[in-house]
Amino acid sequence: MTIAVAELRVEDKLFQNRYLVDAGRPHIKVRPHEKPSPNLIALTRVCPAKCYELNDKGQVEITADGCMECGTCRVLCEASGEIEWNYPRGGFGVLFKFG
Amino acid sequence: MIEEKFDAIVIGAGMSGNAAAYTMASRGMKVLQLERGEYPGSKNVQGAIMYADMLEKIIPDFREDAPLERHLVEQRFWMLDDTSHTGMHYRSDDFNEAKPNRYTIIRAQFDKWFSRKVREAGATVLCETTVTELAHDTRGQVIGVRTDRAGGVIFADVVVLAEGVNGLLGTRAGLREMPRPEAVALAVKEMHFLPEEVIGERFGLKGNEGCVIEAAGTISRGMTGLAFLYTNKESISLGIGCLVSDFASTMESPYALLDAFKNHPSVRPFIAGSEVKEYAAHLIPEGGYKAIPQLFGDGWVVVGDAAQLNNAVHREGSNLAMTSGRIAGEAIFQVKSRRDPMTKNNLALYKTMLDKSFVIKDLMKYKDMPALLHTNSRNFFMTYPQLMSQAAQNFMRVDGRPKIEKEKATTSAFIKARSRWGLVSDAVRLAFAWR
Ligand SMILES: Cc1cc2nc3c(=O)[nH]c(=O)nc-3n(C[C@H](O)[C@H](O)[C@H](O)COP(=O)(O)OP(=O)(O)OC[C@H]3O[C@@H](n4cnc5c(N)ncnc54)[C@H](O)[C@@H]3O)c2cc1C
Ligand code: SF4
Numbered sequence: 434m435t436i437a438v439a440e441l442r443v444e445d446k447l448f449q450n451r452y453l454v455d456a457g458r459p460h461i462k463v464r465p466h467e468k469p470s471p472n473l474i475a476l477t478r479v480c481p482a483k484c485y486e487l488n489d490k491g492q493v494e495i496t497a498d499g500c501m502e503c504g505t506c507r508v509l510c511e512a513s514g515e516i517e518w519n520y521p522r523g524g525f526g527v528l529f530k531f532g
Numbered sequence: 533m534i535e536e537k538f539d540a541i542v543i544g545a546g547m548s549g550n551a552a553a554y555t556m557a558s559r560g561m562k563v564l565q566l567e568r569g570e571y572p573g574s575k576n577v578q579g580a581i582m583y584a585d586m587l588e589k590i591i592p593d594f595r596e597d598a599p600l601e602r603h604l605v606e607q608r609f610w611m612l613d614d615t616s617h618t619g620m621h622y623r624s625d626d627f628n629e630a631k632p633n634r635y636t637i638i639r640a641q642f643d644k645w646f647s648r649k650v651r652e653a654g655a656t657v658l659c660e661t662t663v664t665e666l667a668h669d670t671r672g673q674v675i676g677v678r679t680d681r682a683g684g685v686i687f688a689d690v691v692v693l694a695e696g697v698n699g700l701l702g703t704r705a706g707l708r709e710m711p712r713p714e715a716v717a718l719a720v721k722e723m724h725f726l727p728e729e730v731i732g733e734r735f736g737l738k739g740n741e742g743c744v745i746e747a748a749g750t751i752s753r754g755m756t757g758l759a760f761l762y763t764n765k766e767s768i769s770l771g772i773g774c775l776v777s778d779f780a781s782t783m784e785s786p787y788a789l790l791d792a793f794k795n796h797p798s799v800r801p802f803i804a805g806s807e808v809k810e811y812a813a814h815l816i817p818e819g820g821y822k823a824i825p826q827l828f829g830d831g832w833v834v835v836g837d838a839a840q841l842n843n844a845v846h847r848e849g850s851n852l853a854m855t856s857g858r859i860a861g862e863a864i865f866q867v868k869s870r871r872d873p874m875t876k877n878n879l880a881l882y883k884t885m886l887d888k889s890f891v892i893k894d895l896m897k898y899k900d901m902p903a904l905l906h907t908n909s910r911n912f913f914m915t916y917p918q919l920m921s922q923a924a925q926n927f928m929r930v931d932g933r934p935k936i937e938k939e940k941a942t943t944s945a946f947i948k949a950r951s952r953w954g955l956v957s958d959a960v961r962l963a964f965a966w967r
Contacts, residue, residue, distance in 0.1 A: 446808075450812075472780055475780040479779045479780060481787060483787075502698070504698030505718045509713055512710060523568045523662040523680055531769075
């Protein structure tokens with residue numbers, strides 16, 4: 434119950450932040466897959482910016498616009514090759530005012 | 533872009549990078565510092581408590597112009613269950629000293645200030661520049677870096693990797709491993725703004741006095757984690773962090789945990805009516821001594837969070853980062869003063885000096901703690917807080933039941949939940965890890 438309410442609000446949380454999105458050059462990519470691994474599925478819940486979502490074919494997709502560059506998805510899924518992780522180009526991405 | 537060769541290149545303008553760049557530049561070395569953010573601090577997140585002693589060793593008169601929020605006179609530790617907290621407060625007027633020991637800071641502002649000092653010391657600081665790769669010569673010596681700006685390699689005698697916990701460069705170059713999910717915590721944090729006087733009133737603080745609250749218990753839902761609430765001048769930093777491995781296995785969502793913490797009856801009154809202006813997420817190295825990677829090599833050293841130099845037990849990171857950065861800078865300066873090359877053998881001096889400092893000694897002291905908390909997280913973060921709360925409630929509620937009966941109930945609740953042997957072994961293991 435509380436979880437559902439909180440999930441609705443993550444977009445509002447991200448809305449408070451400042452971003453300079455590098456349009457058309459996402460810094461994280463998910464490798465095409467048939468069936469996502471448990472870690473990849475976990476990202477749909479664990480990513481603090483809710484960047485990962487399941488599509489209707491049951492595959493995991495990413496929209497990296499709200500990404501806070503924390504690296505959680507990298508630690509969980511880069512070694513297995515399921516995602517490709519880079520920093521955005523210099524100056525782009527999240528810009529914390531307070532941090 | 534830049535044709536000249538530098539004595540040193542520092543990657544990152546966080547706590548460790550600024551300390552290293554400042555130390556070297558103020559000794560006359562030719563230093564280039566590269567930072568991917570729009571300004572230093574724009575990518576950085578911290579609670580944040582800043583420890584004066586470690587900064588004083590770098591910039592003795594920092595109190596004159598550093599952006600400090602409040603100096604801490606009170607610390608509270610809370611064991612939380614779903615509706616209560618059992619706590620300890622420590623407050624002392626001794627902390628109202630001429631040169632206070634600990635301050636709260638706001639990282640983006642603090643890093644900008646520190647970076648200005650680095651520039652004033654003579655370093656060249658380039659922001660909006662992501663280093664994409666280390667450059668090596670044929671023998672494997674690091675000789676410089678490539679960036680995402682136009683131009684080729686920027687050369688230097690030595691590269692200081694101050695790239696933080698999520699450092700891509702060191703791991704890609706094979707200098708160290710990527711942190712394992714059980715050796716890093718994911719922390720989420722919000723900034724809650726309130727008028728200065730309201731914060732003073734709610735926490736019982738005068739003027740620039742500050743208070744921090746740290747809380748563990750059922751709030752992390754059985755995961756190894758900690759929540760915190762720090763007073764700044766006109767805002768409260770509030771957050772919670774748990775191990776990434778625990779998040780992955782429980783599938784808990786970090787923002788739901790954060791909201792649950794905000795709504796906890798013990799926390800809610802402190803932030804009532806506040807305006808939230810930022811939501812941030814960052815990793816914290818939690819692996820401790822056993823996770824420290826190789827710290828130096830031919831043409832490079834690694835400092836701060838990138839080297840897992842973070843004391844999770846005491847929630848100290850920025851001071852270990854500053855100290856390792858300073859010591860790396862001093863070691864490099866010594867090697868250079870002798871006109872020796874920046875080889876692995878010569879840069880070993882950095883590790884020798886670091887081993888003698890509180891950084892390694894503290895991490896060594898708690899070397900068994902991360903594993904213990906990790907394997908016992910349900911007991912330490914669910915069972916005990918609930919038992920503590922029941923015990924306190926048994927103690928405080930006056931309800932006509934004889935006291936002896938209530939004490940027996942408390943003891944048997946502990947034994948029932950954990951068994952005598954379990955309690956003893958938890959206590960012994962905790963004592964040994966803490967020792
Ligand atoms: C929520 C939270 C609360 C905390 N609370 C406390 C506290 O109260 N007290 C305390 O002492 N510590 C605390 N810490 C820990 C502390 O923040 C860190 O230990 C400290 O920031 C580490 O400093 P660093 O210089 O090693 O790394 P960072 O401060 O992370 O700096 C790394 C820098 O490198 C830059 N960078 C990375 N890669 C590149 C690249 N390829 N090219 C160019 N630039 C790059 C980044 O943009 C960044 O500026 C906390 C951490 C978190 C997340
Ligand atoms: S880096 Fe962090 S915020 Fe960005 S997509 Fe990965 S988990 Fe989400």
